[in-house]
Amino acid sequence: MGLTLCCWLRDGHLKKHQRSTSAFCPLSVTPPIRLAVLLDTPPVAPGNPRSQWSPTHLSPNLQVCPSGGRVRRGRVEQSSDAVRGAVGAVTGLHIWEVLWEEQQRGSHALLGVSTHKCPLQVSGYTALIGGTSCSWGWELSTNQLWHDGKRKRRYPRGGATDVLSVPDRILVVLDADAGTLGYVVDNCYLGVAFQDLPKGAELFPAVSCVWGGAEICIRYLCGTTRDAPALQALSRLSVRRALGSDRSRTLALPPALQRLLLDTAEEVQQDL
Known part of the structure; x- marks a missing residue:
């Protein structure tokens, strides 16, 4: 029975979406079965430790709220500021939800993952998450991928020449076992953005921004081991x-x- 269901889902039934006018839907790809099941799984209860920004690993220009689920950037100039999650992942497949209003991004708004070695503040305006070999980021304002201080390809693949407007809600999909990072926008899985992430290293969800007063919320939705669903x-x-x-x-x-x-x-x- 399980094998039959796996084959049925694999053969294209995962890609059925409700009718949507989102520009991202034509660019979506069929998620692997483990991810499809996880995306359909009810979220864990609020208060999970992974649903918090780290109160210590962040730029001095950022402040985490008492609950840990929201971070706010001060109104400072000529600074790029980052924060990482309180708890990362070494193994397993994990999904975080990030809420970041489009009007509070400006330039150099990056969302991705980092190791504990990633710098969290630099002078000037730059792509901080993705600015070193210790982090991987998607620049929401330009749709560009960044890693090791280099601008990579535009994401998702097959996108139009024009920059797509990324909505307020974004899901970060980290497969620590496979060493991949991807995103879900408008309920559409956009495929692998980065691969060959270091296996065995703890990877944390992370953001960097330059917009004064920006507020960014995080919530851990769910995760699973490498075992079959x-x-x-x-x-x-x-x-x-x-x-x-x-x-x-x-x-x-x-x-x-x-x-x-x-x-x-x-x-x-x-x-x-």
């Missing part, structure tokens, strides 16, 4: 894909199955 998760994904947006048909099912199929994270966790 559980049959229950594959079954949930296949049923939800078949139902599409019409989830009202689940009302004829027992309450436990309804909670499993609907987007109610807290109820699913309580039931399990």
Whole structure:
């Protein structure tokens, strides 16, 4: 049964999206099965340690709120400032949600991952995350990828000549086992942005910015090991894909199955 579901999902059924006018949807790629299951998994409960910015590993021009989930940049000039997550990942597949209003980005707004060696503040305006060999970043204002101080290709692949406007909500997808980093925008997986990330090193979600007053929120959604997805998760994904947006048909099912199929994270966790 599990093998049948894997084949069914692999053969193109993962790429079904609700009708959308997003410019990113035509550029989306089919996510691997592990990622597809993870993207369909209810998020972990708020308060997870990975849902916090580090209160110590950040630029002096940044301040983390008491809950740890939001960081704010002071109104200073001629400075590029970065912060990394409080907890990173050495193994496994992980997804973080980052909320960063487009109006609060300006130039040199980068989102990605870094090791603990990445510098967190430099004078002037520059691509700080991606500015050294210890970090990898996507510049949201230009769609350019940065690593080792060098501008790489534009992301996602196949994009138009014009810069695409990246919405406020972005998902960071880190596969520490495979050594890859990608992003999800408008519910569209845009493929691998970086590969050959160092295996065995702890990698942290990270941002760098130059916009005075910018506020950036982070939340850890979910993660999984390199093991194959559980049959229950594959079954949930296949049923939800078949139902599409019409989830009202689940009302004829027992309450436990309804909670499993609907987007109610807290109820699913309580039931399990």
